[in-house]
Amino acid sequence: MNKPIDLYAMAYQDRSDRVRWLLEEMEVPYRNHFLDKKKGGMDSANYRLINPMGRVPTIVDGDLILHESAAICLYLADRYALGKLAPHYENIHLRAEYVKWMVWSTASLECVIARMFTHVNTPEETEVTHKFVKEQCEIMKTILLPVLSKQDYILSSGFSAADIMLAAVIPGAHDFLVKPNPEIARYMDRLMNRPGAIKAKVF
Numbered sequence: 001m002n003k004p005i006d007l008y009a010m011a012y013q014d015r016s017d018r019v020r021w022l023l024e025e026m027e028v029p030y031r032n033h034f035l036d037k038k039k040g041g042m043d044s045a046n047y048r049l050i051n052p053m054g055r056v057p058t059i060v061d062g063d064l065i066l067h068e069s070a071a072i073c074l075y076l077a078d079r080y081a082l083g084k085l086a087p088h089y090e091n092i093h094l095r096a097e098y099v100k101w102m103v104w105s106t107a108s109l110e111c112v113i114a115r116m117f118t119h120v121n122t123p124e125e126t127e128v129t130h131k132f133v134k135e136q137c138e139i140m141k142t143i144l145l146p147v148l149s150k151q152d153y154i155l156s157s158g159f160s161a162a163d164i165m166l167a168a169v170i171p172g173a174h175d176f177l178v179k180p181n182p183e184i185a186r187y188m189d190r191l192m193n194r195p196g197a198i199k200a201k202v203f
């Protein structure tokens with residue numbers, strides 16, 4: 001039997017959430033390792049060996065060490081749920097669509113949302129940042145809504161790791177994306193109530 005996967009995080013609700021949720025969905029054994037930032041857990045020489053940036057999440061799966069939450073989820077779904085939570089490589093169009101959502105969720109959507117939580121020190125900066133994020137979310141909405149108005153999950157083939165990535169990121173822009181858009185709110189309800197999400201304590 002394979003050794004459990006080691007998952008390094010700071011808490012349940014950081015970017016390790018999507019990885020833990022995917023592992024729960026796949027019922028792949030794993031161990032949580034929570035690093036204490038205040039006690040230098042992210043900066044320790046041992047941790048820097050597996051993640052030179054001193055960030056989370058990182059996984060160790062046998063002899064593979066991997067960081068970047070989207071890359072981790074792409075790898076895990078391919079390795080442990082290909083054809084179930086990740087489309088087969090032969091299905092080129094669906095696969096391309098899937099990879100797009102996996103990357104978009106962090107590189108485009110999360111990147112914008114994260115602006116609200118970083119380097120905002122004064123009320124003026126907060127206002128400018130919120131305006132920017134709100135405008136950007138209006139654009140993100142035009143990408144999500146046409147899909148979620150016609151189907152329950154982001155891929156026409158059904159629930160996949162791409163839904164996990166999106167649902168882990170979207171709540172960061174709750175007021176701009178979820179609250180004003182019933183289609184996105186229903187999508188979130190559907191996903192938040194999955195036993196895998198509940199076990200992983202994502203929300």
Ligand SMILES: N[C@@H](CCC(=O)N[C@@H](CS)C(=O)NCC(=O)O)C(=O)O
Binds near residue numbers: 015068069
């Ligand atoms: N793009 C990376 C971002 C990783 C990241 O920035 N993680 C945060 C936690 S959610 C972190 O480790 N921050 C370092 C810190 O707070 O010191 C990913 O998706 O894995």
